[in-house]
Amino acid sequence: DSCFSVAGTLLLLLMSNLLLWEKAASVPQCQTEVGGCWEPLVETFNSAIDRVKTLRDVAEKMHLEFMELMILKNPTILRAGTHCHSNATIHPDGIVNTNIKTKKYLKQVIHLMGAWSRPLYHLVIELSVMKNVPESIISKAKSIEENNRELLDDLRSILTKVSNFLLAFPTAQIKEKDPVWDYLPSMKSNDKMNKFVAMFNLSFCLRKDIFYTVRHLRTLKCQITGKDC
Template structure:
């Protein structure tokens, strides 16, 4: 069928012509309908205003959630510290029982045990003052005693190294969590 300009075009034919026309213009950037500079600034200002309102709302919502989470965070920190009570106790005994143990290492492990207990008591005090009546979480039992007691020196040294690495990681978490809570409780999230 041959089309002439006098025959009516179908809607499909019009769409085909429009699409082919758009393809010819693929590298052309369209210009805004309104070139008024004030309009552009107003529109940008509205975007900033809306974004600021959303950001403030999100910040407030986060603060509310973190306040509700504060007692749980304290409980987590107490659980982390409490988990180390028995491993450190056994570590002191095992290192003291080993022949050829350096006195410096033994004194540092004893100090770790003491400081962990002090930290646990301090965090319990914070929990009682910040959230009176809050109960502590249960904590899991330590399963690594067999490796620390191993007669195989490689297994024993690996277990000690792993234990100390995990203790450092957990104490780093506690430091971070304490800083977050201090910011929330003492400085009213203004840090």
């Protein structure tokens, strides 16, 4: 009987150790490191915030150049700033709904900036083939398009990490499509005035969206990582 008792005790110890090993193996490695899983996330947020600040500064300068060039041609171009297609993605004034879930809020910010991917791509193409366009405007457009792509990479990376570690969901997928820019046909047309109207709408609305995106990212960083609140 004593032999069976010892064997039973050893078996229980072995099973307990196996369970502990399995539990330890299921814990993400980052949870055992200094700073936990959120340290890489904080770095990605910092990268995204720095990038959107660069976008804000360059977009502001590009908008001022468009203002100087285009309003002299036709003051009615100003009317193109009355509607922004990205308003459908998030509150146009950058106001945060405190009841919105973190993951949904993050997706809305991704759609906000994703709404500018195609317009910026075509802006660079059109400016590059137009005559007498200042090189300063072309270089700013290229910088904005590149930084926006890299910003979206950062934001999608954050969404994936949040889904995996914070919300215990599988890798996030963004099923909704980005809003379609109404002025894209005008941008690609042969009519110069239509092009100018489209470009002014882009510079005006993009500048506004980037300004509020800085606030959105700081709010999300606080909500998700607890840093810089």
